[in-house]
Amino acid sequence: MPKVSMTVNGKSASGDVEGRTLLVEFIRETLGLTGTHVGCDTSQCGACVVHVDGQAVKSCTMFAAEAEGAEVTTIEGMAGADGTLHPIQQAFQDHHGLQCGYCTPGMVMSAAALLADNPKPGEAEIRDYLEGNICRCTGYHNIVKAIMAASGQDVGRIAAE
Amino acid sequence: MYAFELERPSTLADAVAALSGGEAQPLSGGQTLIPTLKQRLASPGKLVSLTGIKELRGIRLDDAGQLAVGAATPHVQVAAQDHYPALAHLAANIGDPAVRNRGTIGGSLANNDPSACYPAAALGSGATIVTNTREIKADDYFTGLFDTALEEGEIITEVRFPVPRRAAYAKFEQPASRFALVGVFVAQYAQGVRVAVTGASEGGVFRWAEAEKALAADFSADALSGLALDGAGMIADLHGSGAYRAHLTGVMTRRAVAAAG
Numbered sequence A: 001m002p003k004v005s006m007t008v009n010g011k012s013a014s015g016d017v018e019g020r021t022l023l024v025e026f027i028r029e030t031l032g033l034t035g036t037h038v039g040c041d042t043s044q045c046g047a048c049v050v051h052v053d054g055q056a057v058k059s060c061t062m063f064a065a066e067a068e069g070a071e072v073t074t075i076e077g078m079a080g081a082d083g084t085l086h087p088i089q090q091a092f093q094d095h096h097g098l099q100c101g102y103c104t105p106g107m108v109m110s111a112a113a114l115l116a117d118n119p120k121p122g123e124a125e126i127r128d129y130l131e132g133n134i135c136r137c138t139g140y141h142n143i144v145k146a147i148m149a150a151s152g153q154d155v156g157r158i159a160a161e
Numbered sequence B: 001m002y003a004f005e006l007e008r009p010s011t012l013a014d015a016v017a018a019l020s021g022g023e024a025q026p027l028s029g030g031q032t033l034i035p036t037l038k039q040r041l042a043s044p045g046k047l048v049s050l051t052g053i054k055e056l057r058g059i060r061l062d063d064a065g066q067l068a069v070g071a072a073t074p075h076v077q078v079a080a081q082d083h084y085p086a087l088a089h090l091a092a093n094i095g096d097p098a099v100r101n102r103g104t105i106g107g108s109l110a111n112n113d114p115s116a117c118y119p120a121a122a123l124g125s126g127a128t129i130v131t132n133t134r135e136i137k138a139d140d141y142f143t144g145l146f147d148t149a150l151e152e153g154e155i156i157t158e159v160r161f162p163v164p165r166r167a168a169y170a171k172f173e174q175p176a177s178r179f180a181l182v183g184v185f186v187a188q189y190a191q192g193v194r195v196a197v198t199g200a201s202e203g204g205v206f207r208w209a210e211a212e213k214a215l216a217a218d219f220s221a222d223a224l225s226g227l228a229l230d231g232a233g234m235i236a237d238l239h240g241s242g243a244y245r246a247h248l249t250g251v252m253t254r255r256a257v258a259a260a261g
């Protein structure tokens, strides 16, 4: 089987993969990083979003071999080494941006990609960016709030939907 | 997914050679092909990835002033260019950010989904689809549902768009799939107006000749009043009947003309 090598959360990682091995399978099964979730496996829900060379991608819709040489960041790479939550994670906790938590790894990774591009997004921009991230619990409202808060913005005026 | 071999060539010549063996298929962004493989609707023996081929990526203005987009250029990059704003706007509204970071123009045109956005831009702009062997005019390229003029093993390398005076794409989004329930691309050139409709016809993307004629005489939404398409031959599914899509085509054409300004 061909071998693939990449950097995952700052550490080099390699393993044997088949052509059909998905990036999410490599991350979860070969590397044991099970924070990245598979919600749909049909490219719809965004639970599996990770960063590949700084860009948000659905890791269920990319082959592991395509990430050869790439810098990959998963939800495990967000908190500090001492366990201090990333500001986006902390904001999700503070604003109840999660209930069952299944969608949360993808939501946090998408939010991080958004804020890297657009450090102070408006409410509409956040909702638009999260179009590919589905949450069955929260109704999105507190997720939007958390992302506003993580970007240092006032959350008081967000319209209830 | 059935097992297959995955090759990652770094030049177009190597990709063409790898595809010549039969049983092989190109892989670009994978945003359509990977879900298809998971459903076992395709079972290639080998996938030849185009994503590592530098000459297939990037955007430039060619000598004729056309916007030339490399086939393996992801939607996010087309959305960021400012030479052809209507095309940027179309690309910026395909799917969601993660789909736009991987999905490519070449993959979209090769697939020719009847509800995809890029076919409307290519046909509506009279673009040229360049392959490893020839140049194909958009008018000759789209041959039906998921069907194109491409031969077995032929690779799209570039898509060249003449830049219009003004243009716009109006998409009525199907919120679950994010594809177009109906999308209309309108572009005005010195030679005339082109109107291309996606999402509506069972035959895939098509030009609406009556609307083109009316808009060539008077480029305004009012010029379209009284024009209507027939619901026969339109896609009918749980999201809308053929008559509904025919009506929506008129509405979206007027919106596109208004947006083109």
Ligand SMILES: Cc1cc2nc3c(=O)[nH]c(=O)nc-3n(C[C@H](O)[C@H](O)[C@H](O)COP(=O)(O)OP(=O)(O)OC[C@H]3O[C@@H](n4cnc5c(N)ncnc54)[C@H](O)[C@@H]3O)c2cc1C
Binding pocket: A043, A044, B025, B026, B027, B028, B029, B030, B031, B032, B033, B034, B050, B071, B072, B093, B094, B095, B096, B099, B102, B103, B104, B105, B106, B107, B108, B110, B111, B113, B115, B116, B117, B118, B150, B154, B155, B156, B157, B177, B178, B179, B180
């Ligand atoms: C959730 C979601 C939402 C989406 N929403 C939209 C939308 O709103 N509008 C829209 O238009 N699309 C939408 N898409 C489709 C998306 O735009 C895909 O990127 C596109 O259809 C296929 O491009 P790809 O690069 O991913 O191609 P792939 O999936 O890699 O390939 C698709 C097909 O094209 C062939 N192929 C690829 N490249 C070439 C080439 N250069 N030459 C010859 N053949 C080639 C492959 O063999 C395959 O048969 C959506 C997809 C998803 C998953």
Ligand code: FES
Binding pocket: A037, A038, A039, A040, A041, A042, A043, A044, A045, A046, A047, A048, A049, A058, A059, A060, A061
């Ligand atoms: S698991 Fe990848 S998009 Fe749902």
Ligand code: FES
Binding pocket: A097, A098, A099, A100, A101, A102, A103, A104, A134, A135, A136, A137, A138
């Ligand atoms: S918190 Fe349960 S799916 Fe989002």
